[in-house]
Amino acid sequence: MTVSLPFPCNRLLPVIAILLAFCVSAAAQQSPPASAGPPDPKLVEDLVAAYRILADHNLLDGWGHVSVRHDKNPNRYLMARGMSADMVTAKDIIEFDLDSRPVDTHGLPMSALFTERYIHGEIYKRRPDVVAVVHTHAPSLIPFGDTKVPLKPMYHRAAFIAFGVPVFEIRDCAGMTDMLIRNAKLGQCLAQALGDHPAVLMRGHGAAITAPTLQRVVARTIFLSLDASLQAEAMKLGAPINYLDLEEAKLIEAREGHGLARTWEGWKQKVMPKP
Amino acid sequence: MTVSLPFPCNRLLPVIAILLAFCVSAAAQQSPPASAGPPDPKLVEDLVAAYRILADHNLLDGWGHVSVRHDKNPNRYLMARGMSADMVTAKDIIEFDLDSRPVDTHGLPMSALFTERYIHGEIYKRRPDVVAVVHTHAPSLIPFGDTKVPLKPMYHRAAFIAFGVPVFEIRDCAGMTDMLIRNAKLGQCLAQALGDHPAVLMRGHGAAITAPTLQRVVARTIFLSLDASLQAEAMKLGAPINYLDLEEAKLIEAREGHGLARTWEGWKQKVMPKP
């Protein structure tokens, strides 16, 4: 069926269509994404603990962050507003969609959010298996990111390193930058460099670390950082190093998390405010 | 004398014997070993302090452990349930036989015990002179375990290193594993690698350390870890190292423990809960 429109309708229609598309798109961008509903309070408590535990280990300060997927919707994740990790409380946790748009900023301006939240959103998009992400500036990792000396598993609690920890070179994605993952495109490049690995170093910057649970991403951050120190020390001894075998790493990862709950209690009781 | 049994007895007897042996063995495994009775409360207090002192020195976290032989029966030892070392209290101490079976789990499931308790039981079996055992993941020891650079005595408080600290390679015992000493056989291999030495490094994992008293096993853990750092530093200076002589080590060990009681009080008062 062909509809013949009288003048001036036939001329205006394309213009109207473009205007409409623009307005719908702008509205979509301005209206916040829908919430997945209130997350499990236990998950929020553990996320707060994660910030404080990593701060207590000198692995987060005012610039790093940790997130976890929402327990009611894998297309949402939870993360603190931009703030010092050792001060995070439950009311500072904000819900984001996977484009890293906040569901509700609690009245804060967008500038009060972590600029680099795209690290989290883009990794969650690309890696359905990942439930929690850390972005850290852990000092022991930076010499490895800057030299590209490959990180290797020295210690069984860091066995996952056997699955590979590549280095992300931001220049390959965007040339000269201010080094921050400040938009979706940079987040996608980082997620691509991560690939199927558990973690990725970021040259001149730090690392992004993933895991299938929140407690494990905290443990992986602690032990990735420790392993880098151990490897640096071992390299200075000047003798061949007997790293963990890939087969050992697989067997360790198959049972990993065992015993973590008790360690988590120990870490947590040191950092949570006393009632 | 030959006894001739009527049919079907002559055929059933072997079956009955096998069934009986199975049931006795199963009963033995299921019924807990007998208790040696309540241990000296001072010993329990010192064991609690040992966990907390080693945690305070960053030598135990949620995964390492310390044990001591029961003062009323050398075939029993005392050790905490599986938990973070800095949180251990007297009521968390559990009694084990030398097969590492708990006398009483205080109502906890077996999974709430340290998986690697076999390190302790199998060393106590093989080494009647050993009264206390530590299993630690001390960071400074791991580069030496992974490179097999021999640990040497740099400092008189770690003179016992002169008696040798071998490296245990779990692959020689059981091929590819998840690295944990999770059964008696692995514990026996480790105890064999320890031999008559005061301590043994575990490749990719940590160390097991022994002593004739609880206070000395704590001191040995602290100073073995310190000595490894000192040796690594000295090796980097690039000059020949003048280690302690074996004769000096023997003279030191003959008086060792002298002065330890006062240091123990200092260590302890920092970590025990204030009344």
Add this chain to the structure above:
Amino acid sequence: MTVSLPFPCNRLLPVIAILLAFCVSAAAQQSPPASAGPPDPKLVEDLVAAYRILADHNLLDGWGHVSVRHDKNPNRYLMARGMSADMVTAKDIIEFDLDSRPVDTHGLPMSALFTERYIHGEIYKRRPDVVAVVHTHAPSLIPFGDTKVPLKPMYHRAAFIAFGVPVFEIRDCAGMTDMLIRNAKLGQCLAQALGDHPAVLMRGHGAAITAPTLQRVVARTIFLSLDASLQAEAMKLGAPINYLDLEEAKLIEAREGHGLARTWEGWKQKVMPKP
């Protein structure tokens, strides 16, 4: 017009002129410089926090100091009296002119001021762009000052190192000394060695660090010190190091300070006395 003076005036005039000049100069030296008025209390609070934050990071002890230009007059700066950095309070802050003469010593003798205040005054004189100065004995910087191995930017929070961190050799200015910047001439030599750079190492001594804000000079001190540790570690790995590019550094510095306010809150709440 020529004025002919009767004897003895014509002979005494030059003597009188010299005496007058001497007296005016002595009076100027003895009378304290005028105050710029009370500084913004928020600035004073942040200056107190700066001392305590740097002490908490082990970057100031009883000998280092931090100063900031007076918010009401760029020819005055504010600095603590000579004291341990972790004990500074608002009432310990003293106002100086750019010759480093105190406006009011609060009744203290001159010997109760920091001898090396000339570091600050002479840098403020030479560098109108500088708003805050730190003098630190940060341990990680000293090996670089003593070897003249150039500091390089390893980590984006220390990107300003790309603009150059020269080494000041006090022997070039004054031969053999007790190493202290104890007068204006030595301060001028140091300011000259600093040139247009953000910081200068002082051989056998420490460093002077500048920034366009008080919060940034604290952050620069923390991250200059961290970067030195990272570079030393990376150099020991024995592989080529991929430092930040000058272009990256420029882009980073253009946005630097972003996010610093939240980290400042975290640093500050740990060190300020609780009400």
Add this chain to the structure above:
Amino acid sequence: MTVSLPFPCNRLLPVIAILLAFCVSAAAQQSPPASAGPPDPKLVEDLVAAYRILADHNLLDGWGHVSVRHDKNPNRYLMARGMSADMVTAKDIIEFDLDSRPVDTHGLPMSALFTERYIHGEIYKRRPDVVAVVHTHAPSLIPFGDTKVPLKPMYHRAAFIAFGVPVFEIRDCAGMTDMLIRNAKLGQCLAQALGDHPAVLMRGHGAAITAPTLQRVVARTIFLSLDASLQAEAMKLGAPINYLDLEEAKLIEAREGHGLARTWEGWKQKVMPKP
């Protein structure tokens, strides 16, 4: 004059003389030395602070010690009973003569005193200029004592190293020992190795450090230990090191102590029990 004694006196006299000498000597050894009277309470308070400050810097534990000459008699010195440094209070301070015999043990057995007090007594005997002595097991010093790599002044607060820090080899004095300075003879050998230097390293053990004041011996201990770390780090950078010149060291030592009082207040307020 010759006196002719009747028999049996002429035969017994030599025996009597020997017996008398023995008894006098035994009495001298058993009767405690006379006290110099109560020391200045401020000196005692500073000595208590010295123990706690050095413990807070991880330079004393249950085994090291610090002493100061009695302010009323240079032939007496003050030192804590054998105990953990962080627990010392005024009532634990004991007075010794220069043979390291206690004036009054406060009812304690001799075994409750530090075995190695001879380090202090023998140095005070040989060095009238020394007013305070520290014996430390500072970890950063041990690699230098074991390798004989000479310590050099990297940092102006440790300028006194330019006057030489020799290494004491106990084997040269007494062959194979348990390494402790457990008698006057070993103390004399150590004092001889010290010579006119400000400090002496003890191979496999630690160091003895001297100064003309109590506050300076604490500062020298802290900065000797720091300088050793700095030198080790600088040596790893692989470039020539520009140490302090002897002339600079002399100028620094001539003013040293300036500013120390304020740092002392900072160190002290962190460690003294709050009223």
